[in-house]
Amino acid sequence: MSAPLMSVRALTVNFSGLRALDRVSFSVNPGKITGIIGPNGAGKTTLFNVIAGHYRPSGGQIIFGERNITGWKSDRVCRLGISRTYQHVRPFLGLSVYNNVKVGFLYGHQAVNWKQKELSQEIASMLEFVGLEGLGEKRAEELIPLNRKRLEVARALATHPRLLLLDELIAGLTPTETLSMMETIRQINAKGITVLMIEHVMKAVMGLSDKVVVLHHGEVIAEGSPAQVAGDQAVIDAYLGAQH
Amino acid sequence: MSTRNQNDTHQFGEIITRRKFITLASAAAAGMAVIPLGGSAMAAKTEIVIGATLSQSGRFQGIIRPFGKLLQVWADGINAKGGIYLHKINKTLPIRLVIYDDQSSPPTALKFYERLAAVDKVDFFMGPFTSFITNAALQAAVKHKRPMFMVEANDSAMFEKPNRWRATGLSPAKTEYTRVVQLLAKKGGVKTFALLSRDSLHENQAMEGFGEMVKKAGMEVVYQKIAPKDTRDFSSIILAMKQSKPDVVFIEWIPPPGNIGFLKQARGLGLNPKDVVVGHAPVPVIKALGRSMENVLSALYFFEGDSPHHREFFAMCKKAGFEPWQYSEAGIRYVTFKRIEEALVTAGSLEPEEVRRAMWQSNFSLYNGDIRIKTDKKGYGTLHPWPSQIKNGKPVSLWPLSKGVEIFEHKNGQW
Amino acid sequence: MEFTTLVQVIINGVLLGGVYALAAFGLSLIFGVSGVLNLAHGEFLMVGGMAVFLLFDALQNVWYVNPFILVAVVAPLFFLVGLVFEKALIQPLTQRKEHVRLASAVLVTLGAALVIEDVADFASRGSQYEKSVDFFIPSLVIGEIYLETNKLVMFGLVLILIVALFIFLRFTYVGLAVQAVTQNRRGALLVGVNTTRINAIAFGIGTALAAVAGGFEVINSMVAPNIGLPLTLKYLCIVVMGGLGSFLGVALGGVIIGLGESFLGFFYPAWSQTVAYLLLVTVLLIRPKGLFGK
Structure with a gap:
């Protein structure tokens, strides 16, 4: 078992008295897909926000590779190799699809001095990869929701991340779209990119993940293979309880 | 008979006492008529303290710039001759100026005029630059009952209501x-x-x-x-x-x-x-x-001219470091100096009421009779530019x- | 109104609007990129104008320099001033939460504006309060229409600067980053854009534009320590009217207000300075987000 790509240790986040994350610890193995599940309000998005550098945790550490990146700002985190998509997508609405992806290439983890022609080719193949070929000239604000999600992924991938955080990519998609997106995620992973995904759609999480971490009330209540987690009593109780 | 004797003695005593009393009282009254009330306070006066604000900062600073010096040149000139003779107290007193920066702002001006009255205990005021700042400063004159010789102020807002404590040398703005x-x-x-x-x-x-x-x-x-x-x-x-x-x-x-x-x-x-x-x-x-x-x-x-007043005015400006045309409002300041000098001589004392009355009675000519400075019933003067x-x-x-x-x-x- | 007069009023309005737009662009850029409403913007205009005047005055006896050249010299200096201002006063604010940031920015920049005005006032003692350069090139006369050369040159420079800005935003990598940050700050951070540096660049450009506008004022009229805040207010009007974050909106807003002031100045001058606010309210009633707001 190789060393984890990222590990989170005793991560705690307080929002004026409310404990959103309470000493959360888990690790993400390189080249694998790790899923994060839990009832609403469990703290999943907060976890992503802290890892991606939107705010500092109140306590604990985040170790990526050999670096302690606790408290690093988002752009620095990205340049180190962690990218993230948002549940409520955040494209550059006024820019074209092409330019949205271009920004990722220019400023991300492997921002190099692109030659104009090379860059164009890279952007074109990226668009094709996520299923947005032919839409390069459209403004982001003209895209339908599914394509906006694809754009979000393309832009994140353009930054050449080592670790990709996917925030509820599959929520709200039709069954066909879900299968398509799941395939895309597999292909991303196949390129060697480690994936950490928050998901509510159980079929997707269980079908894709090598490992699952379960959060409830800001705490990790289970960690293991999909099958192990599915049978865990604490997890079952948490979900049943949440249904009230 | 005996009662009359006793009464006589009593009455005599009373008469003597009453007479004495009347004599003493008359003497006292006569004395008080000669020596003014608060005579000891006046006798203690050693200088004429005049308070003013100047717009040394803020948007009027360019117009007022050398006037601090100009005021001082005037005061120094008077003091070089010993001061101004006040006939009612039989003293020649020098002038001391207390000047603050009103920052071209009416509330700041008012604050400082209050201070001039309450803390610096000035005898009377010279007004600030421009009508709307003067309008604010006047409140201090009324409140502390100190006359204000308005300077560059003449718009009608200040003259609509009667106000005994202020008068200007300028004719109405119109x-x-x-x-x-x-x-x-x-x-x-x-x-x-x-x-x-x-x-x-x-x-x-x-x-x-x-x-x-x-x-x-x-x-x-x-x-x-x-x-x-x-x-x-x-x-x-x-x-x-x-x-x-x-x-x-x-x-x-x-x-x-x-x-x-x-x-x-x-x-x-x-x-x-x-x-x-x-x-x-x-x-x-x-x-x-x-x-x-x-x-x-x-x-x-x-x-431009060659009268004694001209020469005095030009010399003052020169001593203050400027040419009159560069800061023409100096001409208004000069007229104000003359008004003050005349009023003090007329009043003969520093009693605010006396000075105030004298301020309203100004009547003198300048520049070889080219202009007569008078104060009208409302408090306007007669100066307007050439x-x-x-x-x-x-x-x-x-x-x-x-x-x-x-x-x-x-x-x-x-x- | 005679026809030639009408044409003249319209031309004046457009020329005036162009110069308004220049300073308003700077304000809009700063707000769009960093989310900071820079209430000290007008002060930078004033100080820029003062700088042009001081140079002109100092060199006058030795070498009579065209003040427009001095403007070109002063502007890059003010790019640096903007960088420093941003680093010193604004960066600390960006640590705060978004909803607090706007209020803090307003207070901090307002405070800075008052301080700058005070310093300028103090520095003016010993010299004149209002500053203006003696520079005149006879007007271009076409029939009965007088085109003030100064204003034509200014308008031309404004167009050049706007085109330059456009090229910068559309065709450079940094320009692309600026656009990205303007449209979605979080998104830009996520893809590795150093938004701190982009903020600084926006402040630098915005302040340089303000200084150029200040140079124009000192040529066409005058600058004095107390002109900053009223001008900032007018530019805010233009920026809000045009729609926050839209440059086309600012250009159009500037011209609309320029024309409005021009027409009202002809018939009812007493209202010419309030027309900006009246137009703002009117536009916002019809389009609440401004002309091209997002």
Whole structure:
């Protein structure tokens, strides 16, 4: 078992008295897909926000590779190799699809001095990869929701991340779209990119993940293979309880 | 008989006592009539303390700059002769000035006038620059019952309600440009006038008065408007003026900034009247317009001459480090100094009520009788400026009228 | 109104609007990129104008320099001033939460504006309060229409600067980053854009534009320590009217207000300075997000 790509240790986040994350610890193995599940309000998005550098945790550490990146700002985190998509997508609405992806290439983890022609080719193949070929000239604000999600992924991938955080990519998609997106995620992973995904759609999480971490009330209540987690009593109780 | 004897003795005692009492009382009364009440306080006075604020910072600083020095030059001049003789207390007392910076702001001015009265215990006030600041400062004069010799203040807002504690040397704002209109009327060759003023009470009244005097002299006002104080671009106003085809264009704007924009843009847009009258044309305006200022008409609070008062005034300015035309309001300050000197001599003491009354009784002439400074029933004075014309970057007096009309050259649209 | 006069009023309005747009662009850029409403913007205009005047005045006797050249010299200096201002006063604010940031920015920049005005006032003692350069090139006269050369040159420079800005935003990598940050700050951070550096660049450009506008004022009219805040207010009007973050909106807003002031100045000058606010309210009633707001 190789060393984890990222590990989170005793991560705690307080929002004026409310404990959103309470000493959360888990690790993400390189080249694998790790899923994060839990009832609403469990703290999943907060976890992503802290890892991606939107705010500092109140306590604990985040170790990526050999670096302690606790408290690093988002752009620095990205340049180190962690990218993230948002549940409520955040494209550059006024820019074209092409330019949205271009920004990722220019400023991300492997921002190099692109030659104009090379860059164009890279952007074109990226668009094709996520299923947005032919839409390069459209403004982001003209895209339908599914394509906006694809754009979000393309832009994140353009930054050449080592670790990709996917925030509820599959929520709200039709069954066909879900299968398509799941395939895309597999292909991303196949390129060697480690994936950490928050998901509510159980079929997707269980079908894709090598490992699952379960959060409830800001705490990790289970960690293991999909099958192990599915049978865990604490997890079952948490979900049943949440249904009230 | 015996009772009468006893009564006599009693009455005699009483009579003696009463007589004594009456004598003593009469002597005391006679004494008090000779020595004024609070005589010991007055006897302790060693100087005449005059309080004032000057706009040493803020937007009027450019107009007021050397006046701190000027005031001091005046006081030093008086003190070099020992001071002013106050006949009621039989003393010659020197002048001491207490001056604060009102920052061109009415509330700040009021604060300092209060302080001058309560803390510095001045005998009376010299007013601040400009009507609207004076209006605020007057409250201190009324509250502390100290007379204020208003200086550069003459718009009607302060004179609507009677106020015994203030009087100005200036004639009402409406009459400000009397002599300028006189000159233009006498010179002739101009019939139509376009007028513009900054939207402020003093400027509006000066412009209104100008217009009324123009009409009274048989000439015509073809354009008369007020512009907001923040106006920086006068292009449309200038176009409207052009349309009305004026012989003379007049602008009244304190502080000068509006003048600079207006003149530059008038020049650029081809507004070429026979004459341009700029109410206030101090150094920054002359510098900014350069040669284009040639033959622009303006007004100064003094005129060139050789009378003893002229010489005294010019010497004071020189000692304070400036030439009178650079800060023409010095002329108003000079008149104020004379008013104060006269009032103190008339009052003969520093009793606020005496000084106050004397302030209202001012009546003296200056500049070889060219002007008589008097105070009217409302508290207005009689000083308004004399016409001048810019020649080679400097204003030249156009006075007396006959001489002025000869020196005066029409601008004839030459920028 | 005669026809030539009408044409002249319109031309004046457009020329005026162009210069308004220049300073408003700077304000809009700063707000769009960093989310900071820079109430000290007008002060930078004033100080820029003062700088041009001081140079002109100092050199005048030795070497009569065209003040427009001095403007070109002063502008890059003010790019640096903007960088420093941003680093010193604004960066600390960006640590705060978004909803607090706007309020803090307003207070901090307002405070800075008052301090700058005070310093300028103090520095003016011993010299004149209002500053203006004596520079005049005769107007271009076409029939009865007078085109003030100064204003034509200014308008031309404004167009050049706007085109330069456009090229910068559309065709450079940094320009692309600026656009990205303007449209979605979080998104830009996520893809590795150093928004701190982009903020600084926006402040630098915005302040340089303000200084250029200040140079124009000192040529066409005058600058004095107290002109800053009223001008900032007017530019805010233009920025809000045009729609926050839209440059086309600012250009259009500037011209609309320029024309409005021009027409009102002709008929009812007493209202010419309030027209900006009246137009703002009117536009916002019809389009609440401004002309091209997002």
